[in-house]
Amino acid sequence: MQKQPTIRDVAQAAGVSVAVVSRVLNPGSGPVAAATRSRVNDVMKTLGYHPRTAARELKFGPPTTLGLLLADVSNPFFARLADQVVQEAHARGIQVLLMTTQEDDQLESERLATLIERRVSGIIATPTGNNLAIWKQLQDLGTEVVFVDRSIPSLPEVDVVSIDNFESARSATALLAAHGHRRIGIISGPAASTTGRDRIAGYRQALETAGLEQDELLIRHAAFRGPAGGDAASALLNIEEPPTALVVANTAQVTEVLRRLSHAGIDIPGTLSVIVFDDSPWTELMTPALTIVRQPIDLLARHSVQLALSNTQGKRSGKPNVIRVAAELVERSSVARLQFSK
Amino acid sequence: MQKQPTIRDVAQAAGVSVAVVSRVLNPGSGPVAAATRSRVNDVMKTLGYHPRTAARELKFGPPTTLGLLLADVSNPFFARLADQVVQEAHARGIQVLLMTTQEDDQLESERLATLIERRVSGIIATPTGNNLAIWKQLQDLGTEVVFVDRSIPSLPEVDVVSIDNFESARSATALLAAHGHRRIGIISGPAASTTGRDRIAGYRQALETAGLEQDELLIRHAAFRGPAGGDAASALLNIEEPPTALVVANTAQVTEVLRRLSHAGIDIPGTLSVIVFDDSPWTELMTPALTIVRQPIDLLARHSVQLALSNTQGKRSGKPNVIRVAAELVERSSVARLQFSK
């Protein structure tokens, strides 16, 4: 465990001033003779010198770190989002500080405090929906905030990148209606979440277009965490006139719902057709292969990173960017055509 | 976009010196009158002051950041590991810088360079197996390095946390043998990886104990990324005397293998019994429910974080910590008992 050499050690060993070493470190910041440059480089190598990021950051709040604040990473959707964000960021030489909220606004506020102290240049987040004041403060501080997947309606000035939740739920529901289903259930996210609400709205629109009756018993909001999805599924199965088709629009609860259906001995798609919002490779391996709504995670990630880094300064003038990317409905075998419905 | 207040702004507004403000910021670093303290706190609040981590870090390389260097996060195993590591770290007030290597040693070395410059206090990594010199350098610099899941045999002085790969593959194979299988195939990780090798070794041991012949044709190493697993599965199916049972010991390739088996019209467990190393919730939902080897990811995470933070100083004396946690074999329905084998 040796003590770390500093730029002054390098300067001394190379027989030059620290300014020259700094120039070698930052090409383009000033002229250095080729011979000197290589000599300094040699010294740095033999001394095992590495400039300290912390010292650099002190001068200017450098756009070299991004905060990624997700609900959790065990959810494959967020995991893949994190993976893509990290890759995108690395491609731009940016590092990612990963944090999770567990959907807990108290934890969220703590994480945000840390991110403020670190003076990250941007934050990509799936907000819990609270902590309005902190989000506002962050923007005032000049931190670029991008909400991904969800948003907070009362913070309209924040950039948002998400899929078109309304349209994706609408088209999934429309597909079921087109297959003759008249009792279509939906399990979505919490009513407080934009994704939860927008998807329900799309669902309602599809029913209306298809001329189907809207039954509030068929609409369930489930929390993102815990067994909420399974409970919602059970509840749905036990109503007087149970659905013949189900849209699972809460990605975090897909496996919970399927587990419950399986335990209940439900035949898919025989007694219940299913469409899920989830693009896990496993969905294709199920029996039957599940019809899914696929979210273009790579696009979400790319746009998020881009926004989080673009607005580095200025530009906070105009209206916020709202990017909606289209989700893809992938038809497989979990939706049955109802013959005798009329 | 206001400009950020500094400690001097706070001091001036509160009518005290910066030293006092600093003491308020770091309780226990010196005496402050209660009245002064609350006055300073008020000023900090109204000014919206947040101390800059970068400035703090300049004084001492503070153990406030951990590097987490994984192959990728789209793999659910690593995703859940990342999730747990982040939670463990947060519980200790530590932040996590997430990086991915894509199993590419060039990328790995770049990420490591960044981590050195950031002076992180510890690194938890799934090493590609190269960059020996850099890993050594990191240790010399006093950075605590912990390999998780895999290790590098030629770096025996690095701490390692993993499951008992040998034993878990042995017991899975033994289970198959006990069910009467005599032709048991295995698809593991690359021969260059410790997990790949150790699991094969456990497999061989089980065969030997069961008195079964070892056929090299039944042993396949597959890369962690790409279609390698699927290809290995196809190859295995097409040998002269194909296996009646298969251990998929390469977690990253499980879905690839299953996809190939499915496309080939293989009946599980009718014509092929299967045990996979993967604890995804989906494995239970498959038809049939898959028998799995479950890795205790929370334990891996907890021990890794603990080691990465414990050795902060001193202690580099003794021999490295090697922690092996037991994996759990969860029997479900993808293994058939062979009746007529003799």
Added chain:
DNA sequence: AAAATAAGTGGAACCGGTACACTTTTATGT
């Protein structure tokens, strides 16, 4: 009541880089 001790505060050096203003060396033009 004098001396010793403790509490509260301020001044300034320092951490390790960056960058500006400036001096010295080398190259260029006629």
Added chain:
DNA sequence: ACATAAAAGTGTACCGGTTCCACTTATTTT
């Protein structure tokens, strides 16, 4: 050759915290 411009290199003040030390003002001890 000589003036002049460009290139190379140096000194040093920052950035925003922390901390050591000196100093002043209470509080306690005997």
